[in-house]
Amino acid sequence: MDPSAEGGWVREPAVAGRFYPGDARAVERELARHMPAAQAAPATAVIVPHAGWMYSGAVAGAVYARVEVPARAIIVCPNHTGRGVRRSVWASGVWRLPGGDVPVDGALARAVCESAGMQADRGAHLGEHAAEVHLPFLRARRPDVAVVPVCLVHLTFEECERAGQGLAQAVRAAPGPVLLVASTDMSHYVPAETARRLDRLALDRVEAMDPRGLHETVEANDLSMCGYIPTTVVLAAAVALGAKTARLVRYGHSGETSGDDSAVVGYAGLVVDES
16 A cells, blocks of 8 residues: 555555456446446435445446436445444545546545544555445546545444534535445345345335434344445435435345345445435
8 A cells, every 4th residue: 555646545456356347348348237328317325235246236337327426425335344443534545446546535535524523544444345346336427536435333323313414514515516325235145035025124214214213223123234324324414415315226136146045135226315
């Protein structure tokens, strides 16, 4: 890891060649396959899966195809590695991808740290896939996009709500539109029909724009939705920003690719906006 311009850092790809292609041309081909032609519109937030593209890329692509990606995006993901701090922001530099780098918006990252009670930290992001897999989609939709990667773990609802309100404050103060991205998969390693039933419990609360209900539903039912904390935070931010609607674009599960419905991971893609 080497320092980049302006005191930032280069975050090398952690999962290129595994979760998505490691070659720039192959990335372009896969993105073209996963993102169908669709009428795009501005959005406050999106909720998208982060598994390998062979499993969840079609769900993520269906969402990104429908969204006008602005010049800035904040990607809020869970911490699968256990590294770093609980509220971690990669605050400067670039994230390297096959085919080029995606810059971090340092000013927006500082605003997120200040208003949302987060810390500049690289440790949580070094081996984490849940933000990285979204960057090629965002770059394809907006080649000059700059991002703020945020990694969260072990937050109570009250902490999620404060973080969401802080994110909303940072978004309002930004010089232009900012897309909020919540990175999550749904149920893990249960039969497909069980996954649909359990995932519907969580999706009902998201579609109701109810961040507290989402957090409580996941914990009360012991749902294995790995990114419920990022989703709660982003949903709370979207509510604070005036969003009224969360629409399910596509739902699927890993068995649709593997052919094994006995133990699947669920994937849901939603768009959150003001209408």
